[in-house]
Amino acid sequence: MLEGYVQIAIFFAVVLAVVKPLGIYMAKVFRGERLFLTPVLGPIERGAYKVLRVRPAEEGQDWKQYAKSLVVFSLLFWILLYLTLRTQGLDPWNPQGFHSAPWDVSFNTTSSFITNTNWQYYGGEVTLSYFAQMFGLAVQNFVSAAVGIAVLVALIRGIAARSGSSLGNFWQDLVRILLYLLLPISIIGALVLASQGVIQNLSDYSVIHTLTGGTQVLGQGPVASQEAIKMLGTNGGGFFNVNSAYPFENPSGFTNVVEMFLILCIPASLTYTYGRMVGSQRQGWAIFSAMAVLLIAGTVVAYVAEQHGTPAQHLAGLHTHAMDGSAGGNMEGKEQRFGIASSAVFTAVTTATSTGAVNNAFESLTGIGGAVPFANLGFSEVIFGGVGSGLYSMLLYAILAVFIGGLMVGRTPEYLGKKIGAREIKLVALGVLVTPLTVLLSSGLASATRAGTRSLYAGFNPQGFSETLYAYLSQANNNGSAWAGYTGFLQPHGPGNVGAYGISFADLLGGLVLIGARFLPILFVLAVAGAMAGKNVSPAGLGTMRTDNPTFVFLLLGIIILVGALTFFPAILLGPVVQGLSARLF
Amino acid sequence: MRGLGKELRTGLIAVVAMTIVLGLAYPLVVTGISQVLFSGAANGSKVSFDGRVVGSRLIGQEFKGKAYFHSRPSATEYSGDATFFANVGPNSVEGREEVRENLAAFIRENKPWDKSLTKEDVPVDAVTNSASGVDPQISEADARIQAHRIAAVRGLPLDEVEALIDGAVEGRGLGVFGEPGVNVLELNIALEEKAPLG
Numbered sequence: 001m002l003e004g005y006v007q008i009a010i011f012f013a014v015v016l017a018v019v020k021p022l023g024i025y026m027a028k029v030f031r032g033e034r035l036f037l038t039p040v041l042g043p044i045e046r047g048a049y050k051v052l053r054v055r056p057a058e059e060g061q062d063w064k065q066y067a068k069s070l071v072v073f074s075l076l077f078w079i080l081l082y083l084t085l086r087t088q089g090l091d092p093w094n095p096q097g098f099h100s101a102p103w104d105v106s107f108n109t110t111s112s113f114i115t116n117t118n119w120q121y122y123g124g125e126v127t128l129s130y131f132a133q134m135f136g137l138a139v140q141n142f143v144s145a146a147v148g149i150a151v152l153v154a155l156i157r158g159i160a161a162r163s164g165s166s167l168g169n170f171w172q173d174l175v176r177i178l179l180y181l182l183l184p185i186s187i188i189g190a191l192v193l194a195s196q197g198v199i200q201n202l203s204d205y206s207v208i209h210t211l212t213g214g215t216q217v218l219g220q221g222p223v224a225s226q227e228a229i230k231m232l233g234t235n236g237g238g239f240f241n242v243n244s245a246y247p248f249e250n251p252s253g254f255t256n257v258v259e260m261f262l263i264l265c266i267p268a269s270l271t272y273t274y275g276r277m278v279g280s281q282r283q284g285w286a287i288f289s290a291m292a293v294l295l296i297a298g299t300v301v302a303y304v305a306e307q308h309g310t311p312a313q314h315l316a317g318l319h320t321h322a323m324d325g326s327a328g329g330n331m332e333g334k335e336q337r338f339g340i341a342s343s344a345v346f347t348a349v350t351t352a353t354s355t356g357a358v359n360n361a362f363e364s365l366t367g368i369g370g371a372v373p374f375a376n377l378g379f380s381e382v383i384f385g386g387v388g389s390g391l392y393s394m395l396l397y398a399i400l401a402v403f404i405g406g407l408m409v410g411r412t413p414e415y416l417g418k419k420i421g422a423r424e425i426k427l428v429a430l431g432v433l434v435t436p437l438t439v440l441l442s443s444g445l446a447s448a449t450r451a452g453t454r455s456l457y458a459g460f461n462p463q464g465f466s467e468t469l470y471a472y473l474s475q476a477n478n479n480g481s482a483w484a485g486y487t488g489f490l491q492p493h494g495p496g497n498v499g500a501y502g503i504s505f506a507d508l509l510g511g512l513v514l515i516g517a518r519f520l521p522i523l524f525v526l527a528v529a530g531a532m533a534g535k536n537v538s539p540a541g542l543g544t545m546r547t548d549n550p551t552f553v554f555l556l557l558g559i560i561i562l563v564g565a566l567t568f569f570p571a572i573l574l575g576p577v578v579q580g581l582s583a584r585l586f
Numbered sequence: 587m588r589g590l591g592k593e594l595r596t597g598l599i600a601v602v603a604m605t606i607v608l609g610l611a612y613p614l615v616v617t618g619i620s621q622v623l624f625s626g627a628a629n630g631s632k633v634s635f636d637g638r639v640v641g642s643r644l645i646g647q648e649f650k651g652k653a654y655f656h657s658r659p660s661a662t663e664y665s666g667d668a669t670f671f672a673n674v675g676p677n678s679v680e681g682r683e684e685v686r687e688n689l690a691a692f693i694r695e696n697k698p699w700d701k702s703l704t705k706e707d708v709p710v711d712a713v714t715n716s717a718s719g720v721d722p723q724i725s726e727a728d729a730r731i732q733a734h735r736i737a738a739v740r741g742l743p744l745d746e747v748e749a750l751i752d753g754a755v756e757g758r759g760l761g762v763f764g765e766p767g768v769n770v771l772e773l774n775i776a777l778e779e780k781a782p783l784g
Contacts, residue, residue, distance in 0.1 A: 006762065007758075007762050007763050007764070010762055010763075011763070052599050052603075053592075053595070054596060059588070065588070069593055069597070072594060072597040073597045073600060075597075076597045076598060076601045080605065123669065125669065126668050134609050138608065138612070139605050139608045142608045143608070186612070187612070187615075190616045190620075191616065191619060191620065191623075194616070194620040194623075194624050194627060194628050195620075195623070195624045195627055196627065197627045197631045197643075197644050199627075199628055199630050200617050200621070200628040201617060201620075201621065201628055206630060208639060208640065208666075209640065210640055211635060211640040211641060211649075211771065211778070212647075212648075212649060212650065214647070214648060216645070216664065216666050217666055217667040218645060219666060219667045222613045222616070222617055224620060224628070225612060225613040225617070241668075241669045242670065242717060242718050245671075245717035246718045246720070247642075247645055247722055248630065248642075248644060251644045253758050253760075253763040253764020253765070254759030254760055254764075255759070256764055257760075257763040257764075310676035310677070312674070312676060312678055312679075312682040312685065313681075313682075313685050315682050316681075316683075316686040317686065317689060317705050318685050318708065318710060318713060319705065323707070325709065325725055325726030325727030325730055326709035326726065326727035327725075327765055329710060330676070331710040331716075332672070332681070332685075332710075332714040332715055333671055333672060333674065333715060333717045334714075334717055335716055335721050335723075336658070336711050336716070336721055336723040336724060336725055336767040337721075337722075337723055337756070337767050338764050338765065339764060339765030340765075341764075341765075342765070359717070361671035361673060363671060363673040364671070364672065364674050364676065364715075365676065367676055370676070458675055462677070463675040463677065463678065483673075484671045484673055485673040579677045580676075582677065584677065585677050585678060585679045585681075586677060586679065
């Protein structure tokens, strides 16, 4: 396992190395400062403001105006994406002649991509035209990510504000995030991936006459361009159904590490950006440390558990130990080029962040290995989390930790010199609880109703319960990975996808969960930002509880684990943990 | 303070402009550059034998019969246009049966030429479903077991088959990331070049 730990350690070290430079760069992007790309992109940026008819310098927005712009923007894009998916038969670049998926599946897919989730009830290569992938989904991979980052920036401005109530201008944030951050990195990332074998074309599917005289049809498409932003924006929606396990999306151990880097680079570096924007790097590193502890713990647990193999394999007489020429472990649902280590670290990274791309089959994970994605989602995606959304959720937890710490020592809670009052703590509590509550209600409903259990693949056993619980955990946390047996769309593989139909209950409940658990927390976060912005800063004194030292990191970890465990531990026991602790089969 | 009408207008313009830039310009520019700079890789890393394209280096194929190295088990019949996971759970009875059958079949296929082969020697990847259904690789351990059968059937010395395997090993990314594996299609092509079947 030494080689495995070495590659995991090197990967995390590389991510750590970019935290500072990328963090500084992003602070400049958010502050509207001049960048090395400004000579090239500056005219485009100014042109964009002219076309959009906004004057960012004069049009600072309070939290309600910021929220209004965000909601209008997202709603309009929801409508456009839904129409794009519904009219697929009329669109160009549709070599397979696919018809639109049913309305309920389109509702789910649209809600999923608008919310940076990319939960997929459909298989891309058997459902969507190249046009729908590019013009519909790839655009969302950019803008939903930019919206998440914009909300974070607004919250940071609220926390850091010295006077006034302006949180910045939503349109300016959107334009600068897309233009200076997401687009340039995506272009580089896409070209690196394309050079390594990730396909990028608009050709028809290729019909191959194989070496031994068989026929194999290879799906084609503009994959690399989608793959880069899918990772960078922590979106995770695969061009192909098996996502980053498919060699045309992720052809080698090298592309695998590139893709994991694209996932983590922005969420990790945002902690540095945060420290810079509130004027204390230690604040950023404190948050980073809390996140890193949880991510590394999850990675190690997944690696050890997957290396062990499964009860089904052992009872079949298979030896899952390492030997000369094979690393052993639970290779069911995994690819040889990734092996156990690169599959385990990908699993931890994609679920700790709200990405949800997978390079192995989660439904085939061992019980305890499978508990890692459950736990990461159960912590509400604060372990680096989605771009922007991870840190804004984490900051809610930080305020909660300050509040609880304040209660324990009997002082008025303050965060970065701002007093936390009743209104703030109410909003924070709502923001923290709305996602877990959505998960428990929806997965309970789906488990208890006949309509809900139609989606099951594994049946009425712990594995089937895992499928249902994970489906709603994933959608509510805007992750998008799946225990993939769970389905909301049945496709009989007719030409042009004729005869496919959706399971309306799963599609609609999922769609509502997606939207609710994305936009309600965003509104609470913006409200917190607005409330914080108007507060005066009191100078730190001897009695101030520090939020930049190991004690606070420990307190913050405790709060996160406590909230997550109290909410989900009983449910997770019934699914993966039962499987991990038992050698029984069912 | 901007009214809702103004926000809607700005929103509409933003939606249209961003869709054109991010949904058309970006993927088409990346396609153009990739087609010029990396046309082989961007079009599926196809490999040829005997003057015709026989597959993609990256996509596994089904190989039957004793004379070819076999790929890993696939839940999708090695489909390249309709992929899905096998979704075999860790505690599933079907999973145990599947592994049991695959294990027995693997030993049945190889034991006649590798007398000392036991269950303990069989690497996990040889009897479990890959994730993609088209894993292009098998482990070295798997290939070295199959080498005995191939050598006998093709009438080659074992060390020549072993040398072909060495030539088809793909190492870790940058020497560090992932696991090494043997590319089955390239190995079988090399085999056909070395000792063609009848």
